[in-house]
Amino acid sequence: MELFSLKGKRALITGSSQGIGFALAKGLVAAGAEVVLNGRDAGKLAAAAAQIAGAKTLAFDATDHDAVRAAVDGFEADVGPIDILVNNAGMQHRTALEDFPADAFERLLQTNIASVFHVGQAVARHMIVRKAGKIINIASVQTALARPGIAPYTATKGAVGNLTKGMATDWAKHGLQCNAIAPGYFDTPLNAALVADKDFSAWLEKRTPAGRWGNVEELVGACVFLSSAASSFVNGHILYVDGGITASL
Numbered sequence: 001m002e003l004f005s006l007k008g009k010r011a012l013i014t015g016s017s018q019g020i021g022f023a024l025a026k027g028l029v030a031a032g033a034e035v036v037l038n039g040r041d042a043g044k045l046a047a048a049a050a051q052i053a054g055a056k057t058l059a060f061d062a063t064d065h066d067a068v069r070a071a072v073d074g075f076e077a078d079v080g081p082i083d084i085l086v087n088n089a090g091m092q093h094r095t096a097l098e099d100f101p102a103d104a105f106e107r108l109l110q111t112n113i114a115s116v117f118h119v120g121q122a123v124a125r126h127m128i129v130r131k132a133g134k135i136i137n138i139a140s141v142q143t144a145l146a147r148p149g150i151a152p153y154t155a156t157k158g159a160v161g162n163l164t165k166g167m168a169t170d171w172a173k174h175g176l177q178c179n180a181i182a183p184g185y186f187d188t189p190l191n192a193a194l195v196a197d198k199d200f201s202a203w204l205e206k207r208t209p210a211g212r213w214g215n216v217e218e219l220v221g222a223c224v225f226l227s228s229a230a231s232s233f234v235n236g237h238i239l240y241v242d243g244g245i246t247a248s249l
Contacts, residue, residue: 003230007032011227012082014062014119015089017044019188020138020216024086025052027220028227062089062115072122084134084227085123087116092190097151105152112156116163124171131175136226137164139182141242161238168236177235179226184242186214210243
């Protein structure tokens with residue numbers, strides 16, 4: 001369907017050498033887009049790009065404001081426009097709040113929320129000039145809910161949700177659509193310890209109406225929708241893809 005086609009569009013996806021970012025990159029390519037993979041490890045990026053037809057790479061640290069600006073401005077000047085941005089870079093650290101290390105808290109802030117600001121701003125400056133662009137931030141079920149041991153992560157993902165609303169409020173008038181996808185519990189490298197925990201998996205299957213972990217490929221449809229003309233009047237929205245976990249007690 002033409003409404004969902006991404007032919008002729010270019011998407012930059014942060015943290016896309018593995019996990020959700022890599023799955024979304026493959027999905028956007030299947031919808032017709034050209035993708036630009038991002039991460040800090042050039043070797044991992046090259047290995048990931050080798051698995052996706054036509055993929056480009058752009059290595060930079062998404063938590064470094066100056067490095068982000070230089071990389072994005074240089075790419076726009078040398079290669080061409082970034083039409084779609086997926087802010088996917090993220091990390092997790094699990095410790096009881098009373099024992100949570102201050103340095104781990106700072107890393108979570110920088111990786112999970114500051115990076116969304118840095119990359120979002122750098123890319124949006126070019127989109128604003130063109131009066132068009134799609135920004136998709138990867139939030140979480142923890143944007144709305146909390147669990148023991150991950151309070152700082154929950155805080156960062158709540159902030160991603162509100163920054164998404166702020167982006168839409170400031171930039172919709174310039175022709176940008178800024179939205180978020182909030183995944184529930186997915187089988188990813190970030191969740192490897194939980195997937196391996198039989199007790200946790202049993203709890204999750206009972207707690208989630210769908211009765212299972214999500215597969216990363218199940219996030220692709222939401223990303224294609226929010227990247228395409230089909231979402232032209234959708235702005236500041238947080239789309240939960242969570243098997244119904246936020247809808248039930």
